Amino acid sequence: MPRFSVIVPVHQVQAYLRECLDSVLGQCFGDFELIAVDDCSPDACGQILDAYAAADPRVTVIHLAQNSGLGPARNTGTARARGDYVLYLDGDDVMVPGALRAVADRLAATGEPDVLLFDHAPWYWDREPVAAHPDVLAPGAHPEVFTLADRPELLRLPAFAWTKAYRRDFLTREGFAFPPGWYEDTPWTFPVLLTARTLATLGRVCVHYRQRRGGSILSSTSRAHFDVFAQYDRLFAFLDDRPALARWRPALHRRMTDHFAVIHSSPGRLPRGDRAAFLRQARAHCRRHRPAPGSARQPLGARTRLRHLLVRRGAHRTFRLLWQADRARTAVAARLRVLRPRARAALLQAHYALQRRRRLDENLAVFSAYWNRGYSCNPAAIEAKVRELAPHVRTAWVCEPRYAHTVPPGVRHLRPGSAAHWTALARARFLVSNVNLHHRYVKRPGQTLLQTHHGTPLKHMGLDLAPYPAAAAGMDFGRLLRHADRWDYSLSANPHSTLVWERAYPSSYTTLEFGYPRTDVFQTATAADVARARARLGIPEGAVAVLYAPTHRDHRPGRRPPLDVARLAAGLGPGFVVLVRAHYFHDGDRPPCLPPGVVDVTHHPSVEELCLASDVLVTDYSSLMFDYAGLDRPLVVHAPDWDAYRDARGAYFDITAPAPGPVTRDDDELLHVLATGAHATEEARRRRAAFRERFCPWDDGHAAERVVRAVFLGETPAAAPRTGRAVPAADPPVVPLAERRPAPAPGAAPAPPSPATPAPLAAKDWWSCPASASSYRCSTSRDTCASASTRCSGSPSPTWRS
Template sequence: MPRFSVIVPAHRVEAYLGACLDSVLGQSFGDLEVIAVDDRSPDGCGELIDAYAARDGRVVPVHLAENGGLGRARNAGLARATGEYVLFLDGDDTLTPDALHTLSDRIKETDSPEILVFDYARTYLSGEVLRNQLAAELHEGDPQVFTLAERPGLLRLLMVVWNKAYRRDFVERTGLTFPPGYYEDTPWTFPALMSAETIAVLDRVCVHYRQRRQGSILGTVSHRHFDVFDQYDRVFAFLDAHPELERWRPVVFRRMVDHFTAVYTKPGRLPAGERAAFLHRARDQYRLHRTPLPPLGPRDRLRHALVRHGSHRAFGALRLAARASGRARRTARSLKARARRSGLRAHYALQRRLPLRERDALFGAADGHGYTHHPAALERAARDLVPGLRTFWITRPEHRHTAPTATRRVTPGSAAYFTALARARYLVTDGEPEPGHVKRRGQCVVQTGRGTPLKRVGAEVLDRPAAGTTDVNRVVATADQWDYALSGNRHTTLTWERAYPAAYTVLEYGQPRADAFHSPDPAARERLRETLGLAPDVTALLYAPTYRDHRTGPHHPPDLDRMLHRLGPRFAVLARAHPRCGAPLLPPGTAPSTRLIDVSAHPSVERLCLASDALITDYSSLMVEYAVLDRPIVLYADDWAAFEAARGLSVDLRDCAPGPVACDEDDLTAIFASGTWSGPGSAARRAAFRTRFCPWDDGRAAERVVRRVFLGEQPPAL
């Protein structure tokens, strides 16, 4: 008896069926059978199923004489199933890699529950993948196994059959079958969940649910959407036959009303001439199954009132009123926002007329995303070295906890922020100034930059597509406000002069944020690795690519999960997306793991560097700071030509890279599998790179900058 029977009904999905079957047959867990049911499909689904069956004995082909819909096809598959657990997968959807292996492990952990509920993600034609918004309901807390009464929130999930694994003896014992019709999942899913004595959950995306532009049942205008009424009749008939489940009647009734409202209000379902008839039928169903409910919120009360009365005209009028109310609220919010902006501009103008606070210094980094980078290193050093200095740190509310309590935290756009911006004697930042900022006489502006500019920046990029709407006047005007610009090497100094031509002074003193890398604390490193979930003997690879101007979405990394599978258990990857990407590097639904860890939200890339054993990056300046650690660095540059065309590099990294360079995923895997990443050739390249780009990094760069800027001291000759 196989572990899993995967039932795949197929009708008019020839274009997707191959990918669906491949996603099942290619699973790392092979103890399965695939029951592929040709629901009298007029395209080539039947022939495709037979071809797969001829190649793989695990495929059981079933051909129906007449088209009967999803329900009948699934029933035909159930009749042939021999597996311990049954899963349903529509012919245009796919299983995620290793899904069955993870399901089997979870089944063992939870002692073979009758139902195992897992997660899914929607996939779109654009390539976008969005996880189920109610994924929190699948939190794997205690108890590990439960009944629906202990986790009623599961009924909030989409009422579908393909996000669950069912123990086959449970299905047979309860007599579960699919009725005909459009909404056949409803009278299966409710009875199944309510009847199960043991349920478990898996907090992992195991199915990719394809959102098709055409051909989807829910996107088809048809009278057959009236079928939803018959399906809820079947659910209430089930409750009538099982009085011990009476407690669920209010829940089902409320879901029924929500479902009716969704069908009625969603465009592209009901024919225009039948909308009123649908609402009248909904009213009849409401009265037939009416059940007392706990108090409802205003929106729910309105929805229930409309279904209860079944007034098509009233529904339309109230929708118009709701739209008008929404427009009024948006207008009010817009006016309030404009008034607030005007008030803040007036406040800022007033503060600029008041005297500077000579002992105040305002620091900011990464657009308010935490206490990090060169400004953070300078803020720490300034507090230690400058008597009486009062420091302020710009941080968004969600990152306030990253800043030390010794500095005052101000929120971007707040009155306190504009006060500090107008009156602080020192402004230290790694980004562009606040729009509308006016540098006052006597203010000292320190531009730290965000690392060694290996990519083209400023005026150097104006002839490249990455420049976008940037113009040279704005670039130069920005640099005109600087008093000092930090540099860690001669390359950076020369780049500043070309890219930001202005009258500031370049302080070629080293890289302040790399000071912590000069003498790392082994005990602190081990504590940090423990908090990240890294085993003591594992080699942790920090993967941190830079931002791509030529992409509209996040950079697509190599398949890190597959790479780790090929490398074996001694490696782990810390995956960190660039803050400008707005999304993690790991695809939605990636299972939590001690070997593949998303650290995109970690507040300090410096601490991640300390926790890692090697760096994988591409064109990021992070490699320069990381070189101070003298740990291996590998470059993964699979889009070199595109990046060069869009932005360009100011140095040829292929000639001076601090380690091996991989151009595709196989190269990257081979570099680590062969030991090239940490060999003598890699060490020699890293040493040459450090000589060129890290000449002043002795752990005192921040001190030198603070003594020069805040105390007016000239550092000793470097």
């Protein structure tokens, strides 16, 4: 007996049917049967269903000899169902990934209720699906399991049969069946809710409800809409047969009146000559099924009372006149909604122009990253170091409100587009970002703009994208160059990046060859930091954590990675944990259901912490590999579509040649490399060392400090910007590769420092000695330093580190 029986009635949906079936058969919860009922469809639906049944034993197909309609087709499927629970899905809709797993978990958590209600999202061709009723169905102060008497507001939800999971023995016990005709969900849904002894909700979208431009019942002009009257007759006959349910008559009468009003006022449903007849029949039904005098009635708003009055009176002409007036009012309101943002934008630009006339705030620095996604990357590392080394500088961070929690205490949060944001852009002395600022930002004399970038470029960037239309679609190269002209400094992670940035963004900025501040933590973190990071992620002690971080593909949009992570985790076994980190372009997507051994870490605030917690990185063409190489831990380049990626996006070199570890071309090869330890051989270490030497020459743990001292404190020649040349000097000097001690790998004993070249202390243990005239910083405790009151010699000693 399967857990679920998913019943799909099918009629003239051949264009959508495969997507519907795939959405069910691709669920990560596999304990179900799919019963497809071919309602004598005249198109190719029957052949499609037979092909799926031949390929998958979970699919059962029933071919009806004649068309019977949606309700009888569902009844036919229900009669063949064997599952504990029954779900319905129309042939042109789709089940969201992970839906069955979520439903199964919720049923188990709520003690197997008679009915579980879940959310859906209307799916239009020109917009993203959005949950229809998140506030009603989301868990809150309501009991986990209840009856309709506890939550009568559920009667106001749409009467869709496919937004619920029904216990099959409950349906059998009550003898429920769908009637023929249109609006068949009405005499099904309400009796089900009224008689269920236990109800529960799942605050998750499980179905995408396709809104077709034509062909659906709700967009058809037909007298078949008059079927709604017979359906409500059946509903009230059900109430008459069960006197104990009489108290629900007022609520259902209101629901019926609302429904009649919607059908009458919806354009395109009723033939023009039948609208008056429809309202006359609606009047008769309202009178026939009206509640008894004195029945408890829910208070209604003025608009609703007027609408109900017109329906009950059958006042067709008045109803149409008021409806047209309401449409006009709605159109005016829609126009105002368009004009209001434009007016607000104009006012903000006027405010911004005024603020630019004020004096610059010499002690204000504004930071942002990844198009205002949150506190991260190089700007975050620089901001933290500014607070440490230049406490006189006030810092502010620009990010959307949903990322405000990532901003550290003491750092001002600026909402993008707000008056405060434009004020800060106008008056800040320093501006730091890893992407370009708003195109309306106007660079003022005296402002310093630092472009940190956000990765070593493997794929083509900037002007180099011009020959690649798939990647450069919609890019305004003229604006791109105007943005680059605003930069004072361009931060470079390695010599390769310096050459690329200066060619891809030709302008007169100064290149700072200081390394990437976001990688500083890889050199300063301790074994305890690594252990804490793994504990926060729930990685079992002794498990091998594989961080999988694919990049975005311009030729394959979407979040789904080119690796079957579920199969990888199953093949590696319980000694491994796969951490999946999607590209930030897809951080708003809901991940699909993940099996045991796979953890989605897309929304983890710090990719650096994920790197510290992992034992090995698996990536394709992501710039994360260049950062991760500085940790000196195993890497695997998984390149199943390298040729297609290079052709679509362009690449500065063939990553499969100087790769920092093994290169795999398919899932089986990757599984073999990880399972056999081929990623951690001596050859892999040799390749990684060569890669580090080429791409991590300056990532020694002091990059942020070099930036702050050069840009914010003016302690190096880099303080004179726009020279158009790289700055050779660095303070503090770069620690050679051989002398670096990256954070220890999980489970590994920390390597002892060489007696000849002591390992650098953690940055948090350093402080600038006020008595020192040199560029060194003391490692002795601030409280016990004996030289704090006398002038230091300025030369290194056992208590100093450069």
